[in-house]
Amino acid sequence: MFEHFKRVSIQKRSHIGYQRFKHYQIYQVMLPYSNFVLSAVSIYLLFLVFDYQHLEDDFSTAVFIRTTLSALCFAMMLWFKRHKPKLLNFAEFSLILVVYWSILYIGQLAIDVGDFNYQLGGTLVLVYVGALSRLPFHYSFCALTAMLIIYLVMIAPERIAHDFDGEVDRISIMVGLFFIATISSLRRDFETWKAYEQYRQIRSQRLRLQASQKSLAEQTITDPLTGLKNRLYFSQHAFDAERYACRHGLTYAALMIDIDNFKQINDLYGHQVGDKVISQVGDVIQSYCGNLTDMNIRYGGEEFLVVFLRIDKDTLEQIAADILRSVVELPWRDTGLDVTVSIGAAFANAKQTPLKKLVNLADMALYRAKNEGKNCLRY
């Protein structure tokens, strides 16, 4: 128990933690259970039947008070639920007090006609606060205290004058009820905190799981060496890209880029240097194509594929020329390592040529570039 108190007070001190708890209390506790308030209001309205028995001439006043207040409670709770759920605690707290006051007021009317036992309905409101309401403890405690005071001011003096012993009994029962309802509210608060703790843990586990699923999914479509998308990504998105290009009647284009004499680089300088070359060529391609496409793929070992859905021939040629030049200018020159790439390009109308065929055309053009001296662009 002490541990629980300590934990609650530590969490309450942390402002953000407390704000989150408040949010939980409103949206996960108060909101779903707010219809209970309406059932309590219905019971309050049903007491009209007894008003008729007890009040004789003042019956119409009671009818007016009960119907007006019930309508107000219904309307207010529904309105707050819909428009201002954050104020639901305050709304229920106010309604409890107004309803309690009205019961005692009707009780006073009964006293005026000589009936001293018609305010006991007020104790049902105390029971409601302890047993049914989902108000946080500080609201419940304030409401219970206020109700006790209202009773002591409005009803107790007249009843003491009428029946001292009976009223002392009644007040002691009310005080007992006050303590029981207070303790119930406190226990409810602890349970809410506990439920919130569990909810928070489950939620953070779920978020962690979602994040790791997302990063795993990202990893499966990303090439770890270059950070570009891999062939799996291409096969997953090729159909959508093709359909989009067809629907919009686009002429799409593909560049197939392959590092020249790469086996030799591996053999002469080792695989680590080979990896660095692949990674740097990937950076060059990304720097020229990244803004124009998200189909920037490491297609094979030292082979890259770029698909453009909207591009004109001049821009494509400019990009290819920039890539050829930038790869040659890579800082490897100082080490005596010559890095160049060959590029095959293809253009096609999406309605007539499937994307797979476009890629084949680019591949064939790459083959020509390799055969015609490498370090060049061919169609």
Ligand SMILES: Nc1nc2c(ncn2[C@@H]2O[C@H](COP(=O)(O)OP(=O)(O)OP(=O)(O)O)[C@@H](O)[C@H]2O)c(=O)[nH]1
């Ligand atoms: N370091 C490294 N080498 C790789 C990787 N993937 C493939 N390779 C190597 O790349 C080389 C490709 O060689 P080839 O297909 O003969 O092509 P090439 O030597 O570039 O010849 P051309 O394409 O005709 O210019 C092979 O030796 C593969 O082992 C990789 O991720 N890292």
